[in-house]
Amino acid sequence: MSIGAEDDGPQPEEPWPPAAIADRLGFLLKHTQLRFVELLESALVPLEVDGREFAVLTLLAGEAPLSQQQAARRLRVDRTTMVAFVDGLESRGLVQRRPDRRDRRRNVVEVTAAGRESLRKAALVVEDAERRFLAPLGREGGEQLRTALRQLLSPAVAEQSVAD
Amino acid sequence: MSIGAEDDGPQPEEPWPPAAIADRLGFLLKHTQLRFVELLESALVPLEVDGREFAVLTLLAGEAPLSQQQAARRLRVDRTTMVAFVDGLESRGLVQRRPDRRDRRRNVVEVTAAGRESLRKAALVVEDAERRFLAPLGREGGEQLRTALRQLLSPAVAEQSVAD
DNA sequence: TATTGTTATACTCTATAACTATA
DNA sequence: TATAGTTATAGAGTATAACAATA
Numbered sequence: 001m002s003i004g005a006e007d008d009g010p011q012p013e014e015p016w017p018p019a020a021i022a023d024r025l026g027f028l029l030k031h032t033q034l035r036f037v038e039l040l041e042s043a044l045v046p047l048e049v050d051g052r053e054f055a056v057l058t059l060l061a062g063e064a065p066l067s068q069q070q071a072a073r074r075l076r077v078d079r080t081t082m083v084a085f086v087d088g089l090e091s092r093g094l095v096q097r098r099p100d101r102r103d104r105r106r107n108v109v110e111v112t113a114a115g116r117e118s119l120r121k122a123a124l125v126v127e128d129a130e131r132r133f134l135a136p137l138g139r140e141g142g143e144q145l146r147t148a149l150r151q152l153l154s155p156a157v158a159e160q161s162v163a164d
Numbered sequence: 165m166s167i168g169a170e171d172d173g174p175q176p177e178e179p180w181p182p183a184a185i186a187d188r189l190g191f192l193l194k195h196t197q198l199r200f201v202e203l204l205e206s207a208l209v210p211l212e213v214d215g216r217e218f219a220v221l222t223l224l225a226g227e228a229p230l231s232q233q234q235a236a237r238r239l240r241v242d243r244t245t246m247v248a249f250v251d252g253l254e255s256r257g258l259v260q261r262r263p264d265r266r267d268r269r270r271n272v273v274e275v276t277a278a279g280r281e282s283l284r285k286a287a288l289v290v291e292d293a294e295r296r297f298l299a300p301l302g303r304e305g306g307e308q309l310r311t312a313l314r315q316l317l318s319p320a321v322a323e324q325s326v327a328d
Numbered sequence: 329t330a331t332t333g334t335t336a337t338a339c340t341c342t343a344t345a346a347c348t349a350t351a
Numbered sequence: 352t353a354t355a356g357t358t359a360t361a362g363a364g365t366a367t368a369a370c371a372a373t374a
Binding site: 014015016017018019021024025026027028029030031032033034035036037040051058059061062063073074075076133134136137141144145146148150151152153154 | 178179180181182183184185186187188189190191192193194195196197198199200201204215219222223225226227234237238239240290294297298300301305308309310312313314315316317318
């Protein structure tokens with residue numbers, strides 16, 4: 001623990017975020033996302049679902065019945081990934097596969113009563129985590145951030161950015 | 165491609181982002197980050213470095229000489245990950261390991277002249293990518309977003325959030 | 329011939345454990 | 352005894368390829 005014969009002087013204290021990259025958008029987005037996920041997952045530990053499962057449940061409960069691939073496309077995950085999500089949720093009785101009568105290749109995935117109850121509880125935890133995370137920005141700042149991110153994600157923007 | 169005997173009616177067009185989760189902060193942060201990384205990496209393809217190497221070079225060039233572990237801690241990556249980064253950059257002559265005279269366990273990692281030149285070119289590409297990505301928010305909106313993200317990442321906030 | 333769900337497989341990124349040389 | 356760098360290894364998370372059932 002002691003310092004050698006030649007002292008380096010006071011340590012520069014490892015500033016964080018490092019000044020040289022603290023303004024790079026990639027760095028800011030990556031670490032903001034990482035930090036929020038940590039906060040969210042630790043808040044969800046006592047519950048039955050994690051953050052990604054919460055998103056799946058929210059999507060499946062919120063719209064007209066969806067097939068696995070429809071859900072996968074809307075969450076921007078691979079269909080093989082969706083198989084694993086539905087496997088996990090179904091094994092805990094939170095969703096149920098039902099063959100689509102009109103197209104028997106498809107499974108319609110329905111959220112069960114237990115699933116809706118888990119979702120309801122998780123939503124409270126998620127909303128609280130978001131509130132705490134955004135608190136430093138004030139109420140207005142938090143909403144501005146959400147609006148800005150939604151703008152960046154809107155499809156029109158996507159086409160335009162890629163097209164350039 | 166044709167539709168079966170029983171028509172489902174007009175497809176609901178797979179709205180994106182899906183309304184049910186379009187306001188969830190985790191979803192917004194994740195997909196904004198993903199989309200920016202895609203834009204950035206495709207812009208960096210013609211260059212000698214990718215986005216993560218750009219961050220390493222920027223950090224190493226911007227501050228007093230750093231050891232591998234100091235760099236790793238500041239970028240929040242594992243020291244074993246930093247070994248791989250330095251291996252890759254050194255094999256292309258962009259950085260150079262030099263044993264620290266005062267503590268011979270350490271490698272000081274120096275950016276070479278070639279590394280600084282690659283960094284200079286990459287910085288132009290990165291800044292242009294950021295500008296294009298943030299364009300939909302206007303000049304002021306882009307700066308507001310950066311400021312908000314910086315606020316969420318500042319250490320004081322971290323302690324406070326975790327402590328709650 | 330194309331699509332849905334599925335499985336097996338591979339690849340990337342990151343983290344853990346153990347080793348060496350230095351302190 | 353502890354730390355810096357390294358290697359080998361294992362674990363997420365995700366994507367690709369191939370297959371059966373259905374359209």
